[in-house]
Structure formats: C-alpha cells, structure tokens
Amino acid sequence: MAFQNTRPSIAREDFEYAQEVIRKLSDYYSSKVVGQSKLRVSLTAAIIADGHILIESVPGLAKTTAAKAISDAVDGKFSRVQCTPDLLPSDIIGTQIYHQESGKFETIFGPVFANFVLLDEVNRSSAKTQSAMLEAMQERQVTIGGITYKMPQDIFIVIATQNPIEQEGTYPLSEAQTDRFMIKEKITYPSMDEEVTVLEKMEARQFEKTPPVLTIQDVDRVQDIAEMVYADRSVKQYISAIVNATRFPKGLLDDRMAEYIRIGASPRASIAFLRVAKAVALMRGRTYVTPDDVKEMSHQVLRHRIGLNYSAFADGVETEQIIDAIVSKIKLP
Numbered sequence: 001m002a003f004q005n006t007r008p009s010i011a012r013e014d015f016e017y018a019q020e021v022i023r024k025l026s027d028y029y030s031s032k033v034v035g036q037s038k039l040r041v042s043l044t045a046a047i048i049a050d051g052h053i054l055i056e057s058v059p060g061l062a063k064t065t066a067a068k069a070i071s072d073a074v075d076g077k078f079s080r081v082q083c084t085p086d087l088l089p090s091d092i093i094g095t096q097i098y099h100q101e102s103g104k105f106e107t108i109f110g111p112v113f114a115n116f117v118l119l120d121e122v123n124r125s126s127a128k129t130q131s132a133m134l135e136a137m138q139e140r141q142v143t144i145g146g147i148t149y150k151m152p153q154d155i156f157i158v159i160a161t162q163n164p165i166e167q168e169g170t171y172p173l174s175e176a177q178t179d180r181f182m183i184k185e186k187i188t189y190p191s192m193d194e195e196v197t198v199l200e201k202m203e204a205r206q207f208e209k210t211p212p213v214l215t216i217q218d219v220d221r222v223q224d225i226a227e228m229v230y231a232d233r234s235v236k237q238y239i240s241a242i243v244n245a246t247r248f249p250k251g252l253l254d255d256r257m258a259e260y261i262r263i264g265a266s267p268r269a270s271i272a273f274l275r276v277a278k279a280v281a282l283m284r285g286r287t288y289v290t291p292d293d294v295k296e297m298s299h300q301v302l303r304h305r306i307g308l309n310y311s312a313f314a315d316g317v318e319t320e321q322i323i324d325a326i327v328s329k330i331k332l333p
Contacts, residue, residue, distance in 0.1 A: 009287045010228050018225045022048070022283055024213045025073050031210070032069035033062055034201065035194040041283070042185040042300050043070045043159070047219060048226045048279035051182025051272065052137055052158040054122075054173075054304060061187050063161040067118050074219055075212040076115035076155060083125035085171075089132035093142040094149075107144055112136050115152055115216060119160040123170045130177050133158065137180040154220050175263070175307065182272045183297070184304035222282075229278040231289040234333035238291050239273040242298065245326045246306050252329050253322075260317055263307035272301050291332050298327050 009015075022044065029040050039055065043066065046053040055063045071078045081092055094110035111117065112133070122130065136142050137158055140151040160181070162173070178184070190198065245252050247264030277293040284293070303319045312322075 009230070010225060014221075014225050014228075015287060018222045018282055019285065021214060021218050021222045025070070028073035028210075028213050029066070029069050032072075033066045034197045035190045036062065036066060036187055039066050039185050039187050041280070042183050042297075043067070044283060045276050045279040045297065046159075046183050047074075047157060048222055048282060049182060049272075049275040050155070050157070050223045051275060052160070052180060054178065054181040054184040055159065055161045055187065056164050056184065057161075057187040058189075059163055061189065063187065064118065064120055066187075067159040067161065071116035071118070071159070072209060073212055074116070074155075074214045074216060076216040076219075077113075077152070078116045078118070079111035079114040080118040080120060081111050083119055083121050083123075083129070085124060085126060087125045087129050089129050092129065093132050093136065094144050096145040105145065107147070107149075109144075109149070112142060113149075113151065115155040115157070117156075117158045119158060121163060122160040123162040123173055125171065127171050127174065130171065130173060134177060134180060155216050155223075178304040179266055179268050181304060182276065183300045185300055186303070226275075226278050226282050229281050229287055229289060231274060231278060232333075235277070235289050235291060235294065236274065238330065238333050239270050239277070239294055241330050242294070242302075242326060243267075243269045243273070245330060246302065246322075249326065253325055257317075257322065257325055260308050260312035260315075260322060261306060262309040265302055265305035269301055269305045273297070276301060295327055298323050 010018075025044055025047070026040060029043065033040070042053060047070065055067065057063055068078075068080075081087070090110065092110050092112050094108050094113070096105040096107050098105050119133070132142075136151060140156055141148050142151070143149075158181075163170075243265050246261065246269075249258035249261050249264075252258070273294055276297045277289045280293045280297060281287070281289045299320050302323050306319050306322060308317065308319060308322070
C-alpha cells in the first residue's frame with residue numbers, strides 16, 4: 001500500500017518553516033555532541049511531539065551534555081536539578097515561606113517552572129520526590145500549599161537521565177513514573193573515530209556555549225504543524241496491534257517468549273506512538289506517517305512500558321528482543 005496524504009496537506013509555507021526549524025535544531029545538536037545520532041532523533045522528536053524523554057546510559061556518555069545542548073538551542077527558560085537521595089519535593093516544585101512581619105505566606109516556585117527541565121540522575125531521588133513530578137509531567141500543574149499552579153503553557157518538556165549500573169543510593173522509577181515519559185532512549189559508547197573527534201573538539205574549544213538559534217515560538221509553531229501530519233487509519237490500527245500484542249502475546253509469540261512478559265504497555269504507548277511517528281515523518285520531510293516511522297521508534301516508545309519477569313532476567317532476555325519479536329509478527333498495513 002502506498003502511503004500518502006489523502007486530505008488537504010500542510011501548507012507549503014508551514015512545511016518549509018518546519019523543515020528549517022528542524023534543520024537548525026539538528027545542526028545545533030551536532031555541533032555540541034559527537035555521534036549519538038539516535039539520541040539526536042529521539043530528543044528532536046520529543047520536542048516536536050511535545051513529550052518528555054528519559055535517557056539511560058553508563059556514566060560519561062554525554063547524557064547531560066546532549067540534553068543541555070538541545071535546550072540551549074532554544075531561547076527558553078532552562079533549569080537543571082541534580083537529583084540526590086536527600087532531595088525534597090519542595091526542592092523541585094517549590095514551597096511557601098511565612099513572613100512574620102506581614103503574617104502572610106509567600107509562594108516560592110521551584111525549578112520545575114521552566115520550559116526545559118533537566119532531571120539529572122533522576123533515579124537517585126527518593127520515590128516521594130519522584131512522585132512530585134508526576135502531576136507536573138502529566139497534568140502540567142503542581143500543587144503548593146493546597147493551591148494549584150499551572151506550568152508554562154507554551155513549552156514544558158522534562159529531560160531526565162539515569163545510570164543503569166549503579167544500585168547503591170538509587171530508587172528505581174515506578175511504572176507510573178516511567179509511563180509519563182513519551183520516549184526512553186539508551187545510548188552506547190562512541191566509536192574510536194568519534195572519540196578522537198571529541199578530543200579534537202575539546203582542544204579547539206568547540207563545545208563552548210553558543211547563542212540559541214530558535215525561540216519558544218518557533219518550537220510551539222512546529223508542534224502545531226506536526227499535529228497536522230496525516231496518519232491513515234491503517235497506520236493507527238498498526239500501532240494498536242503492536243501495543244495490544246504486548247498485553248496479549250500468547251498466540252503471536254512462541255510460548256517461552258510470551259511468558260517473559262509480566263505487564264504490557266498502556267494506552268499512553270499508542271498515543272506516544274502516533275505523536276512520535278508524526279514528528280519523525282516531519283523530520284523525514286513528509287506530511288504523512290508510514291509504518292516505517294512507527295517501526296523506527298518502537299524501541300524508544302515501548303522499552304520502558306513493557307515489564308519482564310525474573311525468567312527473562314535469568315535468561316538474559318532484553319526488552320528490545322521482545323519488541324523486535326512482536327513487531328516482526330505484526331502484518332504491515
């Protein structure tokens with residue numbers, strides 16, 4: 001089946017505008033981060049799709065640098081929270097301070113009130129502190145002293161990082177928390193050539209901060225354009241079939257593989273798939289979604305939404321293997 005836009009397409013002016021914004025965002029990232037092309041795609045897609053992203057890797061692979069670079073490209077408010085076990089919810093969302101002279105409370109907003117919020121090593125904060133972000137990430141509001149305050153209405157994106165190998169002093173994110181992230185990306189070691197490039201750029205001081213190339217209004221407009229990208233009903237059915245297979249794998253996967261799955265993906269996965277696929281289609285220079293856009297982001301959308309049991313851990317089975325097995329069994333539209 002040939003996939004193309006079968007309804008009035010995005011205006012040429014809007015499409016060209018979106019392509020220029022995406023190019024500037026991508027170029028800025030590439031000037032600050034060597035390699036890590038998958039992370040570039042995931043971060044860009046998350047911003048276009050207006051979703052939160054969780055980045056996981058061993059220490060020293062530029063998780064924080066990449067997150068900072070993509071937010072530095074946009075002239076918006078940025079805040080960074082270094083998560084530690086003693087971090088309190090009020091350290092993130094804010095608190096109320098009582099002034100004895102006036103006899104009144106003053107509300108002090110926390111760093112979460114920004115367009116881009118970097119939660120560095122999010123799994124080092126306690127479960128109570130992690131939960132403080134749930135309302136902000138999902139409802140785009142926080143409650144301080146019984147009063148609800150709205151987050152920035154234009155752009156609010158959380159970029160969280162975590163280290164998978166350190167267990168001491170960490171608190172694994174709950175399913176409810178990870179499900180709030182539209183995308184989870186894993187990054188690996190650079191190649192030898194990429195590492196040499198890092199050293200050369202360090203010598204040339206090419207990693208120093210440079211002025212932003214986009215405004216919040218640019219990102220806001222591109223997000224609106226991405227929503228107009230056409231997704232055929234057959235593509236939506238394809239997304240639904242993949243997500244449903246994570247919940248009811250028996251009959252699709254072999255019995256052993258199916259038994260590894262403890263919990264499947266929630267409806268948020270389907271919503272994330274559609275929004276991310278639209279973003280990727282726009283990044284690929286199209287005004288319509290294809291099944292390949294869905295397949296390309298299957299790991300990023302599903303890896304943190306599928307729970308495996310201890311048998312999978314004992315047998316060394318990774319979530320990505322389960323995802324690949326499911327996607328390979330679902331018939332393309």
